[in-house]
Amino acid sequence: MSVRAKYDVVIAGGGILGCYVAYFLKQRNPAIDVAVIEADPTYEYASTVRASGGARRLFSCPENIAMSSFSIERIKNFSTEMAAGDSPAAIDWVEQGYLFIVSGVKAMRLLEENAHVQRSLGADIQLLDREGLKHLLPSMHVADLDGAAYSPGDGWCDPNSFLQGTRKKAGSLGVEFISDRVAGFTNTGGRIAGTILAGGATVKADSFVNAAGPWAAQVSAMAGMCLPVSPLRRFEHYFTGHRRIEPLPYVKDLNRLAFRSEGQGFSGGLVNSDEPRGFNFDVDHGYFDKVVWPALAHRFPTAFEGVKCHRTWSGLYEQCELDGNPIIGNWTGNHENFYVVAGFSGHGMMHAPAAGRGIAELIDKGRFETIDLSRMGYERVLKHAPYRERGIL
Known part of the structure; x- marks a missing residue:
């Protein structure tokens, strides 16, 4: 597939978080143009496929509990909700506590x-x-x-089926997956204007999302953002x-x-x-x-x-490294069209549906409409104000 010069949203990272951001963007607005940049379409080293597949509500922060409850319901209904065409999306959910x-x-x-x-x-x-x-x-x-x-x-569920089913569903809605690597960004007037790909193309967009998992700090650094991941x-x-x-x-x-x-x-x-x-x-x-x-x-x-x-x-x-909780939000006061959904510290798979929906809400409406994830934003990094779990890992 040829890379277009312009999209509405470009997402760096095609793991479970990037796929869910893309999915919910298309759910909210089928006409939106979304591209996901994924360096390894085989997902050989992706965190999701190497995860244990667990999903739990045993957290202390209300945001994490609420994200888990939403995500678990999505996982339980995954087979029908994420079916693409006539093919159900098997995920092997085991509700054993x-x-x-x-x-x-x-x-x-x-x-x-x-x-x-x-x-x-x-x-x-x-x-x-x-x-x-x-x-x-x-x-x-x-x-x-x-x-x-x-x-x-x-x-728990099968994490590989979870990822592949979400990617397939997002693709069926019109999300474009580009096999390349983010190598840099261009900026104009205090906003990120384009993504420079390792293959040589520059892709412009109105909004950019960093969902690069363990590589998220490297992607943010290209935009000038220090991310403690x-x-x-x-x-x-x-x-x-x-x-x-x-x-x-x-x-x-x-x-x-x-x-x-x-x-x-x-x-x-x-x-x-x-x-x-x-x-x-x-x-x-x-x-x-x-x-x-x-x-x-x-x-x-x-x-x-x-x-x-x-x-x-x-x-x-x-x-x-700040507090073990994810960073979910945009870069307020700087490149405000640059969004981050990273730093989940082992909880990314279980919170991907809720976090992906949250980023989609921010991009579409400029605010969280369902679960208020404001305390998970990048502002706490700038203020060095950790927001930690209590008695839970």
């Missing part, structure tokens, strides 16, 4: 406070004490735990235990151990928050035995005293 386990009085108090906020926004949250945990999951070692928050309506390598593992246990929800703890049932085995890992930042996709095949297995064996000794890791792969979080 999320379980956030903690130790200590202070941590339990935070879970209780968070549950109050979550319930006020319509989330079904159950607070469990140690006995309740043991009743829910008899195989779990709970002696060192004080309780948990359980959200039975949460779950860094690539953080993390590993995902598929493994089996030597004994069958009850079906698991997505289990998470404060040490960033996170895993769930997957077919006849399990999928998950333990994120090293101190991992050096950078575009590193190398796999440490000893990481599972050194770090993940001891945590699994401690928490579920019956199943994981003996465990076999069948596969390990790496992916990148787009880590927001």
Whole structure:
């Protein structure tokens, strides 16, 4: 497909976030011309296809809870809502819940406070004490735990199908996907005027969106914007235990151990928050035995005293170094037609529908019309005013 000289909106990044921005723009205005610039149409290194696929309401910030609720409903209805023509969009949603386990009085108090906020926004949250945990999951070692928050309506999906289905739907609505890389921007009168592509073309537009995931800081830097987003390598593992246990929800703890049932085995890992930042996709095949297995064996000794890791792969979080929350909005007071939707710190897939809708609202109407995401804007970066989750990772 030849690249046109002018579009209404150009989006840098064709992952799940860029696709959802494009989709909602076309939903709101079918006549709008939208181009998505994606350097790797195979998505070999895209964060979405290397993700675990989880979607949960267990957050403390109201915006994140509201985004999750909206997104989960979209994921649950994905097969019909995102069908292109007569072909349903299979996504393999598994509604088996999320379980956030903690130790200590202070941590339990935070879970209780968070549950109050979550319930006020319509989330079904159950607070469990140690006995309740043991009743829910008899195989779990709970002696060192004080309780948990359980959200039975949460779950996970197949992230690759999620991405491919969204891209296909956006394309069916007329979104153009351009296989190229953003190499720079031109500006006129305090606004971004054009995108310079690595292939040599310059594409003009009225609005530009940075949805480049782990590469978002590099894209913003080309526009003169400092974005505190860094690539953080993390590993995902598929493994089996030597004994069958009850079906698991997505289990998470404060040490960033996170895993769930997957077919006849399990999928998950333990994120090293101190991992050096950078575009590193190398796999440490000893990481599972050194770090993940001891945590699994401690928490579920019956199943994981003996465990076999069948596969390990790496992916990148787009880590927001300011506060771990995403940056969603435009560059107010500077290039105001330059929008950012990045820095989700591992939550990009689950929040993509809501965040994509929010950016589409901003571009179309100049304001958030449904979920008010103003506190997630770039202004907090300029003011160095972190907006963090409380007691939740």
